[in-house]
Amino acid sequence: MPGSSADSRRVGPRKRDLVLRAVVDELTRTPYAQLTVERIAEASGVHKTTLYRWWSGKAELVADALATLMDTGPVPDTGSTRGDLAQWLAGTVRNYAGSPLGAAMPALISDLASTPEGLAAFRTAFLAERRNNCAEVVERGVARGDLPEELDVDLFMDTLAGAVFYRQVVTGGRVDADTAARVVDLLVPAAASGAGQ
Amino acid sequence: MPGSSADSRRVGPRKRDLVLRAVVDELTRTPYAQLTVERIAEASGVHKTTLYRWWSGKAELVADALATLMDTGPVPDTGSTRGDLAQWLAGTVRNYAGSPLGAAMPALISDLASTPEGLAAFRTAFLAERRNNCAEVVERGVARGDLPEELDVDLFMDTLAGAVFYRQVVTGGRVDADTAARVVDLLVPAAASGAGQ
């Protein structure tokens, strides 16, 4: 069957993988702000013109690389709500703190914000899935009775993710799996006892 | 009376106020990424050369404006821990969400991060005071018995601030005083019931 998934024929960027790999590569060496499209072109061996044909610029390139390479897998049922949430948040930490891409997030978002569609697209592509994973976990928690039914799920998730995000981006503190667990501990009993009403 | 406050002989930038006001002004019109030193020069009527004499560039200019103009007042005792924290967080929200400067924060930090001293200086100048205010409130809460003694205060504060920060920057949701109150509600009972151990 010709035209299968890795089809090199016809429309679409033929060098997408090359390019995205180069983006990640460069981001490990240099922060987002210092990254340039020209450098990506050189590093990937793909002509600048070609990059602009398929991506609108640096922000989109990085966003694409992020969305492609980030861990967005579903969270296994560990048996406890705390465990599930800790696992999910640890995944988030890996994405944000472990990879060079995470560090690029704030500036990237700030760049994308110049065009509202860009930002929306990024949120859809990148955040939606992880968020759905989390929502599932929360619902399991509610079903188990570990979390109250009236819980504001969105706010709860924002608080969860925000704790590690804020720490890395703003205060500059340590962020790792243990931190994730402690944030969950901070929130779960609270939520369980009827907060967020 | 020679040597008074506006003494033209004193050392240092004589047009600092003019400039910082222009920075804020421009930030209301245009996002951080689009802001340029040249525009600040034009808007303030102060020559580019002069700006570079006293500030290293855009990041420092904005950081200075931020640190100078942000609300960092102490939090009055409202009688309840929830009330105090809600008040503090509402102040944070005003700074982040209410002002154009807040929106600039992530990109600004990302810019400052290119020189570690720059970032450290900003944290000291800008975050330290607000954080101390909050720590005080938390201690009052501990004294009252609303919060456990073993509470990880830093993590608690990061979670508090992170919730609204993440919402504004990443998910793009609504952020206001009510949001602040609900975040507090989410966290305080939790912390009170023995989390963070």
Next chain:
Amino acid sequence: MPGSSADSRRVGPRKRDLVLRAVVDELTRTPYAQLTVERIAEASGVHKTTLYRWWSGKAELVADALATLMDTGPVPDTGSTRGDLAQWLAGTVRNYAGSPLGAAMPALISDLASTPEGLAAFRTAFLAERRNNCAEVVERGVARGDLPEELDVDLFMDTLAGAVFYRQVVTGGRVDADTAARVVDLLVPAAASGAGQ
């Protein structure tokens, strides 16, 4: 016929002519010292960046214009050594005194002197040909017996050209074809009678 003279695929500055013409144009209006690269950019409609891509700066731009546009044709045999030399020197005068480029020479050379290669390149490109023309004439003169065989040709040519150059640059006196003829008259009988040994 692909690859013709105005081929847009060829390597090198595509707007060279435009630029050099603008340089000359500006030099007629403003002395070398007042000339700026930015003005050349505006006048030629070619962006500053482009200019710097192909020329190192003002000095090189002017040197290029000079070398391209100066009269460096060979000297016809007028029948007499005096006549030949006068004709050659008149050509030099036209270059130096008649054109705005001539007036720029001293400052230009002084600029080029900051990089020894620059100066050497200019001498090769610009002086060499004219000098060869003159040397030919002198040799004809020697063959005719109008000039002595032991003549120091280089010094002779420097004296010839120097007279009009010095006059224009240093003393500020009148310089024209007649002046040229009188300089030749001053030198030829002298040289003929056995000087320069």
Next chain:
Amino acid sequence: MPGSSADSRRVGPRKRDLVLRAVVDELTRTPYAQLTVERIAEASGVHKTTLYRWWSGKAELVADALATLMDTGPVPDTGSTRGDLAQWLAGTVRNYAGSPLGAAMPALISDLASTPEGLAAFRTAFLAERRNNCAEVVERGVARGDLPEELDVDLFMDTLAGAVFYRQVVTGGRVDADTAARVVDLLVPAAASGAGQ
């Protein structure tokens, strides 16, 4: 008698000597084009403001230094016209080639040329005396019968000085006392045999 030659009272720059010495000093280290008023200020320990109070800028500073420090002494009678002229020209060579100030001449003149008075003033201050010295020598030559009465003295002097000037500035050849002598040899017999009519 108060107010004598070294009078330190009243009007005029009190640090003139300091400054001019610094100008010469700097010119030995750096070519005219690279020289800046600020450097002169630092080097001399005299404030920039003060320099501008007494001199209009770089050109005037250097011109002043030149005029003050150049050798403009009269030429002794060596007994022969050739000898006298050679001596005079050797003096010129010392000024032009031997000192850093000489190398600065073309650019300096080109700078001064932006204000006609500046150039005129310089010519008067600097050239006039040397030129008078030379004219004297030429007249002695005419009286001796070594040079024709109808000689165009100005042109003769321009040719003499031009030879060494052109060589140093344009062709970049060696210039020394011997060169001076050979230029004289080239010109004197010529002039003597009736040129310049």
Next chain:
DNA sequence: CCGTAAACGAGACGGTACGTCCAGTCTTATT
């Protein structure tokens, strides 16, 4: 020996041009 006026020091500033980086677009082969 003290007051006055010149010369000087000090700092900040507006302003021009510099030379550079990078963005993003165009045209024309080439594969």
Next chain:
DNA sequence: AATAAGACTGGACGTACCGTCTCGTTTACGG
């Protein structure tokens, strides 16, 4: 159709030096 190659416009950067302004401070003379 996608990519390569090269030149180009354009905006902003950060810097150097210019020449000027305002004020205080020193200096040395002349009463």
